[in-house]
Amino acid sequence: MREFMDGAEAITRGALAAGCNFFAGYPITPATPILLRMLRELPKIGGVGIQGEDEIASIGMCIGAAMTGAKAMTATSGPGLSLYSENIGLGIMGEVPLVIVDVMRLGPATGGATTVAQGDVQFLRWGTSGGFPVIALCPTNAAECYALTQRAFNFAERFRTPVFIATDKEMISAQQSVETSTFENIPIADRARAPAEGEFVPYRVKRLADTPLFSPIGGAHLVRFTTSMHGERGILTKKPSNVNKTSRHLYEKIEAHRAEFELVAFDAPERAPTVVVSYGITARSMIEAARDARAAGKKVSTLTVHSLWPVPARALRDALRGATRVVVPELNFGQYRLEIERIALALDPRPQVIGVNRVDGELITPGEIEEQIL
Amino acid sequence: MGRQGETIEPVERMDGHELAETSPHHPMDRLLRRDRLPHIWCPGCGLGTALNCFLGAVIQSKLDVDQIAIVSGIGCSGRVAGYVAMDSFHTTHGRAIPFATGLKLANPKLKVVVFSGDGDLIAIGGNHFIHAARRNMDLTVICVNNFIYGMTGGQLAPTTPTEARTSTSPYGNRDHPFNLAYLAAASGAAYVARWTTLHVRRLQRAIGEALQKPGFSFVEVISPCPTLYGRWNKQKTGLEQMAFYKEHSVIQHGADPRQADIGLTGQIVVGKFVDVEKPSYLELQRR
Ligand SMILES: Cc1ncc(C[n+]2csc(CCOP(=O)(O)OP(=O)(O)O)c2C)c(N)n1
Ligand code: SF4
Numbered sequence: 001m002r003e004f005m006d007g008a009e010a011i012t013r014g015a016l017a018a019g020c021n022f023f024a025g026y027p028i029t030p031a032t033p034i035l036l037r038m039l040r041e042l043p044k045i046g047g048v049g050i051q052g053e054d055e056i057a058s059i060g061m062c063i064g065a066a067m068t069g070a071k072a073m074t075a076t077s078g079p080g081l082s083l084y085s086e087n088i089g090l091g092i093m094g095e096v097p098l099v100i101v102d103v104m105r106l107g108p109a110t111g112g113a114t115t116v117a118q119g120d121v122q123f124l125r126w127g128t129s130g131g132f133p134v135i136a137l138c139p140t141n142a143a144e145c146y147a148l149t150q151r152a153f154n155f156a157e158r159f160r161t162p163v164f165i166a167t168d169k170e171m172i173s174a175q176q177s178v179e180t181s182t183f184e185n186i187p188i189a190d191r192a193r194a195p196a197e198g199e200f201v202p203y204r205v206k207r208l209a210d211t212p213l214f215s216p217i218g219g220a221h222l223v224r225f226t227t228s229m230h231g232e233r234g235i236l237t238k239k240p241s242n243v244n245k246t247s248r249h250l251y252e253k254i255e256a257h258r259a260e261f262e263l264v265a266f267d268a269p270e271r272a273p274t275v276v277v278s279y280g281i282t283a284r285s286m287i288e289a290a291r292d293a294r295a296a297g298k299k300v301s302t303l304t305v306h307s308l309w310p311v312p313a314r315a316l317r318d319a320l321r322g323a324t325r326v327v328v329p330e331l332n333f334g335q336y337r338l339e340i341e342r343i344a345l346a347l348d349p350r351p352q353v354i355g356v357n358r359v360d361g362e363l364i365t366p367g368e369i370e371e372q373i374l
Numbered sequence: 375m376g377r378q379g380e381t382i383e384p385v386e387r388m389d390g391h392e393l394a395e396t397s398p399h400h401p402m403d404r405l406l407r408r409d410r411l412p413h414i415w416c417p418g419c420g421l422g423t424a425l426n427c428f429l430g431a432v433i434q435s436k437l438d439v440d441q442i443a444i445v446s447g448i449g450c451s452g453r454v455a456g457y458v459a460m461d462s463f464h465t466t467h468g469r470a471i472p473f474a475t476g477l478k479l480a481n482p483k484l485k486v487v488v489f490s491g492d493g494d495l496i497a498i499g500g501n502h503f504i505h506a507a508r509r510n511m512d513l514t515v516i517c518v519n520n521f522i523y524g525m526t527g528g529q530l531a532p533t534t535p536t537e538a539r540t541s542t543s544p545y546g547n548r549d550h551p552f553n554l555a556y557l558a559a560a561s562g563a564a565y566v567a568r569w570t571t572l573h574v575r576r577l578q579r580a581i582g583e584a585l586q587k588p589g590f591s592f593v594e595v596i597s598p599c600p601t602l603y604g605r606w607n608k609q610k611t612g613l614e615q616m617a618f619y620k621e622h623s624v625i626q627h628g629a630d631p632r633q634a635d636i637g638l639t640g641q642i643v644v645g646k647f648v649d650v651e652k653p654s655y656l657e658l659q660r661r
Contacts, residue, residue, distance in 0.1 A: 022480055048479045048659075053505035057472040060465070060502075064445075064476020067463060068484070072476070090466050217443045217461040217477055218484045224456070226464040228448075234464075235410065235456065 003180050007171040008033035010142040010178070011101060012041060014149030015073050019188050020099070021047035022072040024061035026054055026080060029113040030169035031103040034075040055083035063087060063096050067225055069216040071153055075101035077169075078120055079110055081127065089128035090227040091162035092250060095203065095212060097191055098161075099152045104168040104331075106361055115361035116169040118280055118331035122338075124164050125309050132247075133254040135261060136164035136309040140283040142176045147184040148306060151263070154189035159253055160211050166308055168331070170281045170363065196220040204232040208249045209256035254310060262312040266319050268301035269294075274373050275319055275351075276327045277340055279305040282364050286329055289369035300373045311339045320344060320351055327372045329356035329364045388416050388450060388524065388601060402429045405439065407459050414453060418604075418612020420571035420597025424518050425454055427574055427595075428489065431581035442485045445474040447499060450524035450599075451491035468498030471506045474513050482656055485585065486512070492519040492533040496552055500532065507561035510589040511655045516581065517592070519554060520599035521636075528602030535638040539606040556631040558592040559648045565591035566631065566648035570619040571598065573644060580646060589654035596642060607638065 011034055015023075023038035025031070039049035048065070052058030055076055062072035076084065081102050091098050104120045106112035120127075124136045135155050139145040149165060156163040194200045194213035200221035203212050212232075215221040224234035231242040254261075267290065268275075278286040283304040290302045303319045305312060316339075320326055326344060328337040334355040341353045354372055358364050400406070406429070415421045432439065439460055446455035448467035455462035465473045470488045478486045488495070495503050495517050506513060522540055523529040529542040533554065537546045558566045565587040567580040577595060584591035598604060598615035609615045619642065626634075627645040634643040653661075 022476070024476070050475075050479065052472065053501055056469060057475070057502050057505070060469045060472025061476035061479065063465075064463070064473035064478075065480035066476070067473075068477055068481040070476075070480040072480075086466050087469065216481070217463060218441060218481050219461075222459060223461045224464070225462075227466045228464060236464075 001180050002177055004175045005142050005178050005180075006033065006173055006175050007139070007142055007145045007167060008037060008173070010145035011149045011165065011167070012037040014146040015099070015153065016041060016045065017146070017185060018071065018150040018153035020071045020073050020153060021045065022062060022065040022070040023047070023049045023074065024052050024058040024072070025074050025076065026052050026058045028077045028080050030105055030172050031075040031077045031080070031101065033172060034101060034103070038073070055080040056087065059084045059087045059100070062098055063091060063094070066096050066098050067217050069219070071097070071157070073099040073101065075103065077103045077105045078107045081120060081123065085128050088162050089130060092128065092130070092132050092134070093227050093229070094225045095160040096162065097156040099149070099156050099163050099165065101165045101167065103172045104166065106359070112361055114169065116281065116331060116363060117359065117361070118168060118282065119335070119359070121166065121308060121330070121332065121335040124166055132250050134164065134309050135159070135161065135254065136166050136307070137263065138166045138279045138306055138308050139171065140280055140304060142178045143183055144306065145171065147186060150186040150188075154186065155261070157189045157191040158211065159257070160191060160214065161254065166280065168281050194221060201232050202234045203230060203246070205249055208245070209252040211253055258310050258313070261307045261310050262315045263306035264312050264315040265304040265306065266301065266315065268319070270299060271322065272299035272301045273323060274300045274325045274327060275303060275323045276300060276329065276369060276373065277303045277305065277316070277319070278329050279308060279336065282329050282331055285364050285366045286369055288366035289373065292366060293370050293373040298373050305336070308336065313343060316340065316343045317347065320347055323351045324349065325374065326351045326353045327356060327369065328353060329369050331358055331364065333357055333359060388414050402426060405429045405432060405459050407457055410457050413457055415450060416601045418598055418600040418615070419450070420520065420595070420599070420612070421451060421454070421518060423571040423574060424516070424577070424595045424597055425457065427578040428516060428581050429458070430578040431585060434578070435582050435585050437485055437585060441483060442487060443477050445470045445477065445486065445488050447490040447494035448525065449491035449494045451489065451518040452494060452525075454489040468494050469502065470494065471499060471502035471513065471515070475506060475511055478512055482512070486514070487585070488513055488515045490517065491524065492517055492521070492554065493523045493531045496554060496557070497532045504557065504561040507558055507563040507590045507592070509655045510562055510564055510652055512589055514584045514587070514591045515593070516595060517554060518595045518597045520597045520603055522599055522603040524599050524602055528606065535636060537638050540603070551636070553631065553635045554594045555634050555647050559631045562590065563592045563648060564589035564650055564652055564654070567646040568594040568596065568634070568644050570596040570623055570642065570644060572616050572619040572623065583646070583649070587649070588657065589652065596636070596644070
């Protein structure tokens, strides 16, 4: 069936399909449509939706709910993401499954509430103290909003960590005509639970890259979760060997599974000297630019990045190998270009990396990208 | 202790002194994590008494201990979550109430108790406090009010009496403090009581009542911090602070919380100030 749908609806439907049963949020343009939908839909399925008194409360409520076993989501934009920061860290430290939608608007600070931007890309990666790895997915259309939201929940469950959906004002609020019968339903993953019998140690892992077994607050075992540096029993620690183990575990848990996060779409009908790399709303201009360029007889391939963090390094290396020119359009001063340059640096021949950037609240047009395809 | 894969390290007490031996037969043992004792609190600190009264209330209430969750923020008071043999969540500074709200909403069968300090709950977490009270959210909040930030070295709290000295009010506090009982009542709490750690039986009873109360119940525990608050304000030991409470406490059940300000030297009005029937958040949600 063909339907008119905005990204907010697609994300909401994806969340519900993934088993989301808790949502807390604070109104902020352009993320509010997600709050409204979730608060309307969740009670119908026996879930809980609540408007917090601010963003700090909203993410806190989600974290509390998640630790009883709920699948929780929240949605905000730059100013709210700033307030989430400390509790994103709690999500990492406490190993809390959680999905956070960031509907990017132009910053800094209150910036432009209704102005599109992709300025939070590095903020998502480094937005909480400590520099531990995070997972961030980025849809380019409504169908991907639906599918990637489910994936975000699955990653959150599997790795017990906050997972971001990086999207933007246009994606969330623009109605798109979509074929919903092709919406991809992804098998639901649930966090691995500790058996009801036997000893339970809240943060025990066999190997550093493992995710600990979960037992909910109010469940069969005595549990203790904490935001502070802890040993496997959730007890505060300063002992270097314990601290090292927990730090490395939080790092390895994501880094050792990088292959699982390599979500990209590589469109390369033939070997081309120019590769365009983009993500989110800007990837749509990129795809159109490539079509026009090919029609004009130019050779170009495109790589759409669906998993911004961790950087899909292998897929990027494969796509960039042999190219002489890499064009990276994005709605910021070149944040993801930094990552592309890092990869290009290690290639021989080393391609030239060129940014196409706008920070004026307008989308990058296909024409602006096509100009860079030689 | 030497558990597999993790070495337990020695605890350091807040005042840097030697740790005391623990008695092997304490009556509250079954509700405590004996492996975490002795605790870090200073001699004369009121936190042990507050915890003891809470545990006594839990035992008397006959609540299913497996269905109680304790949420603390950060601070000396926040350490309570680490000592109880109940499900616990030790959260970021000031945010215990939102986490507790999430726990309660996602699993309404839980009895969710927030146990934290005045700085944690009322300064950085003040917004969550008034809004949870306004919603009449089904939580019991126990606030240990020692008039100061203990954990971080005795800084000014929003409860510090005017003129009192702290490390960040070396010439005396120029702020007016919050009267927590009034704040809770004005914000909409269904149950509000205040006791000092001298009033152990009454405190225990109040916590017991709070645990049974649907909606937002609030118990303020006036508690000595001899190491920091006492030392700077002419009450050097816990005993001196307790003697002060004895001389200055006035029991007035049903007192208007507006009249229950706490000053540096005046009286401390204690008692049960609010106990009203009003629909709680969960009751309204079920309608
Ligand atoms: C965001 C943040 N800011 C500051 C701190 C440092 N900090 C830890 S505890 C505390 C104050 C605790 O005071 P109170 O709640 O009164 O507890 P007490 O130690 O007196 O029991 C502060 C400021 C922190 N952990 N997090
Ligand atoms: S509150 Fe004061 S007396 Fe109690 S442990 Fe902390 S510093 Fe020591």
